[in-house]
Every structure is written in C-alpha cells, then in structure tokens.
Amino acid sequence: MSDKPPACVPPDAPPTAPVLDPAAVRAKLGATDYPEPFRAAVAGRLRKRLGNPLGITNFGVNLTRLEPGAASALRHWHTRQDEFVYVLDGELTLVTDAGETVLRPGMCAGFPAGKPDGHQLVNRSDEPATYLEVGDRSAGDEAHYPDEDLRYDSVTDLFTHRDGTPW
Numbered sequence: 419m420s421d422k423p424p425a426c427v428p429p430d431a432p433p434t435a436p437v438l439d440p441a442a443v444r445a446k447l448g449a450t451d452y453p454e455p456f457r458a459a460v461a462g463r464l465r466k467r468l469g470n471p472l473g474i475t476n477f478g479v480n481l482t483r484l485e486p487g488a489a490s491a492l493r494h495w496h497t498r499q500d501e502f503v504y505v506l507d508g509e510l511t512l513v514t515d516a517g518e519t520v521l522r523p524g525m526c527a528g529f530p531a532g533k534p535d536g537h538q539l540v541n542r543s544d545e546p547a548t549y550l551e552v553g554d555r556s557a558g559d560e561a562h563y564p565d566e567d568l569r570y571d572s573v574t575d576l577f578t579h580r581d582g583t584p585w
Contacts, residue, residue, distance in 0.1 A: 440466055459489045492566055505526070511542050512527055568585075
C-alpha cells in the first residue's frame with residue numbers, strides 16, 4: 419500500500435474535509451499503548467483511524483482488520499465510553515462474560531458504558547476479518563481488564579495494575 423493519498427483526496431486537504439477515502443489513511447499494525455506483557459494479543463490488528471482526519475472529536479471511528487489469530491484488544495469494559503462494532507467481512511468471535519458469539523458480515527454488537535462485562539473480538543478463522551468500530555470519547559473514562567492485572571485511566575493516560583501501581 420502506498421503512503422500517498424489517492425488523487426481523490428488532495429494531500430493538502432484540511433483536516434475537516436467532509437469526505438475521506440479510507441485508502442488514504444495510513445494503517446497501524448499492532449499499534450498499542452498496552453504495557454509490554456500485553457502487546458502480543460493485538461500484533462495482527464491493522465487499524466485505520468477514520469474520524470480523526472475528518473475533524474471528528476466527540477467519538478472515534480476506526481476501520482480495523484484482524485488477521486487470523488489476532489484480537490481487537492484485551493477483554494475490557496469502559497466506565498464512561500460506549501462502544502459499537504459492525505462486521506464488514508470475515509468472521510469474528512465476540513468474547514464476553516456470557517460466553518462466545520460468532521459475528522458475520524452485517525452483524526453488530528454494542529457495549530454500553532458502565533456495564534462491567536468485558537468484551538473483545540478474536541479472529542479464529544483462517545481469513546482476515548474487517549469491522550468498523552465506533553466509540554465515544556467521554557472524559558474521565560477508565561478501562562478495566564477482567565482477565566489481566568491491568569487498568570487504564572484516561573485522565574492520567576496511564577496503565578496501572580489493579581491496585582494502582584504503575585506498569
């Protein structure tokens with residue numbers, strides 16, 4: 419994939435341009451702020467942040483591809499931020515406290531803020547899978563990771579152990 423945007427999106431387009439070709443957005447493979455012991459889970463995640471170049475600030479919109487074996491994130495839930503996913507292609511397994519559900523193209527799932535039910539998507543198929551993820555950016559959010567000794571505080575922008583000690 420070229421680093422140059424296609425001709426339909428001028429390279430000098432203002433960040434609030436109303437139209438964006440996702441091909442013009444650089445994808446980040448495995449990019450994460452997780453502390454080192456947790457980074458491998460998302461190594462096969464390729465994410466394009468679509469909302470940022472359009473000047474959207476109240477919520478995030480990502481086009482995400484998971485390679486076989488990759489996860490969207492560690493299983494987690496948010497105290498103040500809602501999340502929504504919509505599967506575009508491939509097959510993903512949604513893992514929650516209730517168990518596992520296979521999501522296919524056209525299916526979606528939502529995760530209301532403040533509901534302590536950890537969730538993640540995992541690609542257990544032999545083919546890549548792509549989905550759209552939308553999440554709001556409410557201030558003061560915390561992310562909790564029920565399967566790990568991990569917590570994220572958006573106010574301090576730090577990952578800590580559950581007891582609050584830094585990683």
